[in-house]
Amino acid sequence: MKSKSGVAMDEDPRNLNLVRCVQHGLYYDKSKASGCRKCMASAREVVSKMEAQATVFRLGDFRRKPAQRAFVGLAFALVLGFLPAVYYCFGPGTTEARKLRVEQELLSRQPGTEEIMHHFDELDAEVSDSHHQATRNTAIVWVAVTSMAMLGWYRIT
Numbered sequence: 001m002k003s004k005s006g007v008a009m010d011e012d013p014r015n016l017n018l019v020r021c022v023q024h025g026l027y028y029d030k031s032k033a034s035g036c037r038k039c040m041a042s043a044r045e046v047v048s049k050m051e052a053q054a055t056v057f058r059l060g061d062f063r064r065k066p067a068q069r070a071f072v073g074l075a076f077a078l079v080l081g082f083l084p085a086v087y088y089c090f091g092p093g094t095t096e097a098r099k100l101r102v103e104q105e106l107l108s109r110q111p112g113t114e115e116i117m118h119h120f121d122e123l124d125a126e127v128s129d130s131h132h133q134a135t136r137n138t139a140i141v142w143v144a145v146t147s148m149a150m151l152g153w154y155r156i157t
Contacts, residue, residue, distance in 0.1 A: 062157045067121035073153035081146030088141050100127045 017031040026036035033040065062069035104123045110116055 012041040048113050069157055073150055073157070076153055077146045077149035081142045081144075085138050085142035089134065089138045093138055095132065097127050097130040100130060 006047070018027050020027050020154050021036035021039060024036050024038045026038060028036040042129045100123050104120060104127070107116055107120050107123070
């Protein structure tokens with residue numbers, strides 16, 4: 001036997017916890033809820049308002065403001081990409097130029113013959129090339145890390 005709500009009303013052991021709401025006339029399971037769905041509607045609204053007020057900052061808020069998301073992400077990615085680029089610029093990127101400058105210094109202490117002057121000029125050109133190569137590689141490191149950071153930012157937000 002079933003009522004209009006579709007809930008079985010016979011004396012099945014599974015239905016021993018079904019109770020009819022006095023105020024609304026709806027059936028609910030008293031082992032799972034303290035009232036019918038209409039009684040609990042106002043409580044659900046209060047809980048949803050409390051959840052909305054409890055979280056002040058969410059990363060998902062950037063989705064509503066795409067321009068802010070893009071500029072904050074770009075700033076974050078540029079700063080994050082700048083750190084390894086600076087390390088490369090002052091570390092591995094300049095070792096070759098330093099070695100060439102040391103060799104130039106040793107040549108400058110010798111008497112100024114034509115051969116030494118020619119070798120000194122060659123080293124000067126190599127130092128210049130080394131600086132250009134280090135600058136290029138630093139830019140590549142910066143762009144690569146910035147791109148990865150920007151991709152990560154868009155994945156997170």
